[in-house]
Amino acid sequence: MQIFGHLRRAILGGIGLLSATFAQPVSAAPETVTIKADQRDLTLSVWRPEAPKAVIIFSHGGNGAPAAYEKLLETWKTAGFLVVAPLHTDSFKHPGPDHGLQTAFPIRIADFAAAEAWANEAAPGLPHAAAGHSYGSLTAMIGGGALDSMVHAKSRQIKAVIAFSSPGTIPGLINPASFSTLDVPLLMVTGDADVVPGFAADWKAHLLPFEAAPAGAKYAWIGTGVTHGLAGRDPAEDAALSNVVKLSLAFLEAHVVGNPAAVDALTSWKQSGAAVLRTR
Numbered sequence: 001m002q003i004f005g006h007l008r009r010a011i012l013g014g015i016g017l018l019s020a021t022f023a024q025p026v027s028a029a030p031e032t033v034t035i036k037a038d039q040r041d042l043t044l045s046v047w048r049p050e051a052p053k054a055v056i057i058f059s060h061g062g063n064g065a066p067a068a069y070e071k072l073l074e075t076w077k078t079a080g081f082l083v084v085a086p087l088h089t090d091s092f093k094h095p096g097p098d099h100g101l102q103t104a105f106p107i108r109i110a111d112f113a114a115a116e117a118w119a120n121e122a123a124p125g126l127p128h129a130a131a132g133h134s135y136g137s138l139t140a141m142i143g144g145g146a147l148d149s150m151v152h153a154k155s156r157q158i159k160a161v162i163a164f165s166s167p168g169t170i171p172g173l174i175n176p177a178s179f180s181t182l183d184v185p186l187l188m189v190t191g192d193a194d195v196v197p198g199f200a201a202d203w204k205a206h207l208l209p210f211e212a213a214p215a216g217a218k219y220a221w222i223g224t225g226v227t228h229g230l231a232g233r234d235p236a237e238d239a240a241l242s243n244v245v246k247l248s249l250a251f252l253e254a255h256v257v258g259n260p261a262a263v264d265a266l267t268s269w270k271q272s273g274a275a276v277l278r279t280r
Contacts, residue, residue: 005126007083008245010176014170018055021154022248028065028073028217030045030066030070030073030083030085031045031046031047031048031049032044032045032046033046033116033118034115035114035115035116035118037086037111037113038107038110038114040077040107040150042086042087042111042114042265043086043087044084044085044086044087044115044118044121044127045066045067045073045084045085045086045087046082046083046084046085047074047076047083048077048082048084048122049077049078049080049081049082049249049279051080052080052081052082052123052126053080053081053126053257054080054082054127054128054129054252054257055081055082055083055084055116055119055126055127055128055129055255056073056076056080056081056082056083056084056128056129056162056252057084057085057105057112057115057116057119057121057128057130057143057158058073058083058084058085058131058132058136058139059085059086059088059130059131059132059133059134059135059136059137059139059140059162060085060087060088060091060109060131060132060134060136061133061134061136061231062090062134062135062136062157063090063091063092063094063101064133064134064136064232065087065091065092065093066085066086066087067093068083068232069133069231069232071233071235072231072232072233072235072238072241072245073085073174074130075234075235075245076245076248076249076252081129081252082119082123082126082152083123084115084118084119084122085115085271086111086114086115087110088104088107088108088139089104089108089111090104090108090135091186093258094254098272100213101266104108106137106151107164108135108139108154109142109151111153112130112139112140112142112143112153113153114156116128116143116157116159116247120157121165126159127157127158127159127253127256127257128155128157128159128254128256129158129159129161129162129227129252130143130155130158130160130161130162130254131143131161131162131163131164131198132162132163132164133164133165133232134164134165134166134167134180134228135167135168136164137163137164137165137166138164138167140163140188141161141163141166141179141182141209142154142238143158143161143182144158144160144161144182144186145158145182145183145184146178146179146181146182146213147174147178147181148181148272149177149178149181150173150178151190154181159184159185159255159256160184160185160186160187160217160250160251160256161182161184161185161186161187161188161232161254162187162188162189162248162252163186163187163188163189164190164231165189165194165196165198165206165228165230166190166206166208167205167206167261168200168201168205168206168207168208169205169208174208176208176211176212177212178251179208179209179212179213179214179233180212180213180214182209182214183213183214184215184217184255185216185217185218185219185232185251185255186209186213186217186218186219187219187220187221187247187248187251188204188206188207188209188210188218188219188220188221189220189221189223189230189231189244190203190206190220190222190223190226190267191203191205191222191224191225191226191227191230191240192222192223192224193226193227194206194224194226194228194230194280195227195228195241199268206250207220207222210227210280211279211280215280216280217239218279218280219247219251219266219277219279220276220277220278220279221244221247221276221277221279222276222277222278223240223243223244223273223275224273224274224276225240226240226267230244239242239267239274240274240275241274242272242274247269247277249262250265250266251266252263254263254266
């Protein structure tokens with residue numbers, strides 16, 4: 001995949017700050033599949049229900065790994081979603097050759113496309129969603145149509161996107177116009193303590209895709225006291241993530257599976273002092 005020179009310079013200057021903090025993996029292991037992506041070996045972690053109703057392609061945070069999010073992804077699997085998570089070359093778990101966060105940018109996009117192609121063969125005919133955390137949320141949103149004027153990597157199979165702690169503005173790479181082509185339903189997840197030192201001094205920076213994408217089926221969940229590592233926690237032990245998981249399932253059912261009852265659940269979502277749900 002070709003990346004224009006000005007885009008490459010922007011990547012080198014901005015993406016190095018999108019590394020993720022992730023928890024220790026749990027003991028239960030997903031299925032592991034090795035495929036080819038641009039002549040490279042690509043490892044996929046696969047959470048496969050017996051009768052999947054839709055597919056979620058999940059992109060981990062910078063330097064992270066799919067295992068860091070196993071509790072979250074296992075919950076989606078239990079709800080009937082086939083979850084496919086590539087191990088990107090910037091991961092500390094990657095066997096090599098490794099890439100830095102900057103040079104991994106186009107490779108991540110290729111990984112996403114290869115994972116989606118594998119999912120098409122493993123579960124043909126199912127609708128797809130994209131999801132990711134931090135750097136991975138950018139990968140997921142590109143699959144949903146973001147940055148389309150610079151990186152032509154939109155997947156027409158992606159029906160909706162879930163973004164945990166997305167990056168905000170990066171000079172030369174990401175600005176409000178970057179999300180003008182993100183025209184699928186979006187669930188943005190962040191918190192009022194979601195600060196990344198040296199990158200997102202104000203947690204509100206994570207709301208940029210929600211605020212700048214075309215209106216319609218856009219949701220932003222903002223948790224009180226929630227930090228950047230929410231997606232790596234255990235929903236069985238973390239009330240905030242448990243709330244997000246329930247919301248994400250309603251979102252997926254409504255906008256990926258096409259369940260009318262889930263649309264009603266979203267529109268009547270009960271808010272509390274622990275979180276705010278914005279819509280536009």
